[in-house]
Amino acid sequence: MNADLTPDPVTGVDARIAKLGADLRHAISRALVAEHRVGRLAQLLAAVAELHSGDDAGAVVTTVKEIVANLVGCEEMGVFAVQRPGPVLTYVDGIGIDANAFATIPASAEPIAAALATPVVLVPGHPESSPVHGRPVTACVPLVAGGQVFGLIVLFRLVLQKPRLNADDLELLRFLSDHASRALGRVPGFPGAAS
Amino acid sequence: MTTPKTILVADDSTTALMMHKMILGTHGFRLLTANDGLEAVNSATANLPDLILMDVVMPRMTGFEAVRALKAKDETRDIPIIMVTTRAEPKVIETCYSAGCHDYVNKPVDGPVLLAKVRSILGN
Numbered sequence: 001m002n003a004d005l006t007p008d009p010v011t012g013v014d015a016r017i018a019k020l021g022a023d024l025r026h027a028i029s030r031a032l033v034a035e036h037r038v039g040r041l042a043q044l045l046a047a048v049a050e051l052h053s054g055d056d057a058g059a060v061v062t063t064v065k066e067i068v069a070n071l072v073g074c075e076e077m078g079v080f081a082v083q084r085p086g087p088v089l090t091y092v093d094g095i096g097i098d099a100n101a102f103a104t105i106p107a108s109a110e111p112i113a114a115a116l117a118t119p120v121v122l123v124p125g126h127p128e129s130s131p132v133h134g135r136p137v138t139a140c141v142p143l144v145a146g147g148q149v150f151g152l153i154v155l156f157r158l159v160l161q162k163p164r165l166n167a168d169d170l171e172l173l174r175f176l177s178d179h180a181s182r183a184l185g186r187v188p189g190f191p192g193a194a195s
Numbered sequence: 196m197t198t199p200k201t202i203l204v205a206d207d208s209t210t211a212l213m214m215h216k217m218i219l220g221t222h223g224f225r226l227l228t229a230n231d232g233l234e235a236v237n238s239a240t241a242n243l244p245d246l247i248l249m250d251v252v253m254p255r256m257t258g259f260e261a262v263r264a265l266k267a268k269d270e271t272r273d274i275p276i277i278m279v280t281t282r283a284e285p286k287v288i289e290t291c292y293s294a295g296c297h298d299y300v301n302k303p304v305d306g307p308v309l310l311a312k313v314r315s316i317l318g319n
Contacts, residue, residue: 032307039306042217050210066210073303075281161283161301 040168043071044175051179057189061093064153064180069095072169076135076156078102081191082149087116089152092190097156101133105154115140116149121173123165132156139165141173143181143193150192153180200317203227203244205235205261206279207253211304215248218306219313232256236264239271245317247276248309249296251287259294266295275316279304 047067054060061079068077078094089105089112107116110130115122119142127136135156143151153176158164165173184193202224204215212228220226227242229235232249233256239247247265251258258278265271275297280287283301291299298312 035307035310038221039218039309042214042221042306046210046213046217049213063210066208069281069302070208070211071214071303159281159283159302162303 040171043172047071047172047175048179051176051183052186054183054187056187057184057193058093060180060183060187061190063183064176065093065095067172067176068153068155071172072155072165073159073162074138074155074157075159078154078156080105080152080154082107082116082151083191092151097135105132111137111140112152112154115142115152118142119144119147119149119177121170121177123170139173141177141180143177143184143190145181145185145193148192150181151184151190153177199223199225200245201225201227201242202246202248202313203229203235203239203242204248205229205232205238205253205258206248206250207231208250211250211279214304215309218304218309222310224313232258232261232264235261236271239265239274240268243270244274246313247274248279248313249276250279251281259290262294262296277309277312277316 050063051060054063064079065077068074076096078097079092080089081092083090087107089107091099091102094102105112107113109132111122111124112132122140124130124137127138130137137154137156138158139155141153142149143153184190202219204212204226206212207230216226227238227244229238231253235247235249236256249258249261262276265274276295278291278296278299279302280291280299281302288299297316300309300312
């Protein structure tokens with residue numbers, strides 16, 4: 001028997017260990033991806049359940065603030081109603097901004113004008129270049145009924161540890177736009193929300 | 196079959212509480228909730244959870260005040276606490292540890308990071 005053709009038992013064990021190691025790393029990687037996804041789904045489920053449990057506009061707006069603060073990581077934000085004709089944006093509620101200073105926002109201000117023109121989440125490429133009342137705008141989340149924007153959730157600075165919005169945040173903001181619009185359309189108290 | 200570990204989650208945001216319930220509850224932990232720091236202290240004293248997840252800014256009693264109150268009591272001082280902070284500034288983190296917290300997580304809470312820290316502290 002040719003010794004060269006006989007499998008080396010040590011090499012065979014090494015190969016099996018290497019294979020098991022690779023399988024384990026692959027399994028851990030898949031488990032981490034799954035855990036991340038479960039975390040995201042938990043966020044979305046918590047958000048939608050809370051949004052649709054509100055009995056009036058105030059409760060829904062409070063949930064919007066909680067979602068933006070706790071799930072996105074922004075503690076400088078405002079919810080604004082679109083007053084027509086004009087249009088002009090009037091302050092409804094917010095976190096970390098002066099209600100008097102932000103009592104109104106002219107609809108002509110960029111990026112507000114762009115956000116009003118299209119009912120999708122808008123993320124300015126250069127937030128610092130077009131501040132609103134001195135604050136850079138990180139994102140505008142439209143509230144839409146019947147194809148018309150009746151309100152805007154405006155996110156200013158994110159929390160310190162969060163340099164920018166990521167793909168998960170954008171998914172959550174689109175989700176927020178959709179469900180907050182529907183929730184506000186179902187309850188009384190938010191101007192223009194009923195479709 | 197082992198008894199599930201109990202985690203007390205203290206947060207005045209119902210959205211945050213629900214999210215924590217979904218993340219931790221689906222991984223076999225038993226969840227208790229409190230809506231402010233005072234309620235957290237009372238619940239921890241009554242239920243002696245295995246771990247507490249404590250928000251900082253809450254009505255009636257802040258998270259830091261609640262931690263100090265828990266650390267001052269013989270029956271609750273050994274319960275590990277993870278602080279949930281909005282501001283990841285060195286001063287805030289230092290305050291977390293000096294108050295007696297075992298660890299901290301930043302908002303917005305990342306599910307896998309939270310789970311890893313919880314598992315590390317609870318040893319599973």
